[in-house]
Amino acid sequence: MSRLGNRADWADDEEFDDPSALPAQQVITNKDGTKTVISYRFNDENKKVKVTRRIKTTVVRENVNPQVAERRSWAKFGLEKGHAAGPSFDTTSVGENIIFRPSINWKAQAKEAEKDGGEKGSMKDQLKDKKVKCRICSGEHFTARCPFKDTMAPVEEPTSGAGGDADEDKAGALGSGSSSYVPPHLRKGGAGGGEKMGGRFEKDDLATLRVTNVSELAEEQELRDLFERFGRVTRVFLARDRETQRAKGFAFISYADRGDAALACEKVDGFGYRHLILRVEFAKRST
């Protein structure tokens, strides 16, 4: 079969051609009046790509002013002199699609769109229903602004006659009848200064651990999970940066029972957590 031998398989036909040459463009006229144009080109990876386009030709007849028609034949001049016909890429481009629908209540619609799209708007929406609530007196102000800040512990503690406390405080400020000045922490019968800051946490100081060398990526819940195995944890406080919301590297864990705290202190100190080794010790009084 010598004839078959020197003749390439039909499937390999193209391989034997010059690989850089492309098959000629084919134009097929379809029955419905459209044309199918099959052309070949090389893509960016130097692969041969077959492009099939179906083209429907519509003749749009436009009557223009003869002057306009005459102008169409004008040659380019100035900086464009000698340039080929058709828009050039360095001066003319097509912008992104703009949807322009005139409407009567345009302003209201635009506002709505802004609300939906704008991040600022959505944040505002989230906070719209939030009310500021004081942790001390449940009033509508920030805890730091509470008028009873100095006199009352946070809400959880039974509030005992706010009015009475305020009166007492007033008396203290004026010096309780005597002429001498009474410092705030000695007013109200000489209650400890720490009480104002800590309130009910005062007693927990005994069972509070200070954890340092905490990873920046730590989460309160993770710490809780970690420490809860030694006993009931009443409070987990993870210091965070105000701006970045990342952990600052230390935390306080309060236990209900001091025994549990001691056990946790012993076990977790030196524990590897998130690539850092935790250091745990009993919290010291901050005063």
Next chain:
Amino acid sequence: MRPILLSGHERSLNQIKFNRDGDLLFSVAKDKIVCAWWSANGERLGTYNGHQGAIWTVDVSPNTVILATGSADNTVRLWNIKTGECVKVWDFPTAVKRVAFSPDGSKLLAVTEKRMGFLGTIAVLDIAYGDNLNEQADEPSLRITCTESKATVAGWSFLAKYIIAGHEDGSVSQYDPKSGEQVENIQAHEFDHQINDLQFSPDRTHFITASKDKSAKLMSARNLAILKTYTSDTPLNTATITSKKDYVILGGGQAAMDVTTTSARQGKFEARFYHKVFEDEIGRVRGHFGPLNTIDIHPAGTAYASGGEDGYVRVHHFDKGYFDFMYEVEREQLRK
């Protein structure tokens, strides 16, 4: 609609103008060249080179034969539109801020700046369309001197019956183009808020002014009556009256010197569409990242182009929604 962006200029646009058939668009900017574009596809036909300073203004003769430009190099130049040649140069003592052809193209007015001891003037030049375009009168046929407040913009009313000028102090005045007498002067805008643009309706019976006082006014050319007021929230640089639909387009934005301190969102760099009769704002088209300095409408009302401080001209061909929009009363009127 997909705008066509024309980036033939390196500096901020000052004025753009369609010819009367709407197939060509001319643009001038602070760089010293004039560009001619095909409005349909944004192809640049050519440039007219020769000015030595920023070009403030351009106008095209009604028969699209002669192009007039006014520049900061104190000249008005006439150009052969087809070939790009400069056919005539008029020298003035100060910069030329506005040129405008009369409706029949036989006259050209030029508004000159008040500077260096020279008062602002409006000069009227006769234009000849002979075989040789170089043959033009050397001297203006009329000079109107603005003694009170300099004119910033001017144009011709219907049948070239009046020259209407907008002034630096916010007033609009009407001059007789034969005698040069001031017929009327009306404080249309807030005092000392310059009128930045003045464009006529297609039949030139009324015109719109755009002012720094953040409003645009539709005024009658016959008696300077204020017909409509369109208020916006930003100083306006330009305003135009659309043909085919009863809209007006206003353009403006934060003044160029304040732009660096504002973001594109706050800058209000949008073309604002108002209904001409009802004075309602009906939409905005964004795209520019600088204030809009100039807007022109295709004479057939099918497209508009805007030029901005950012150096771009954007040509917008309106799509169906634009033409379909109608107020309920308009629709009812149509049904009857």
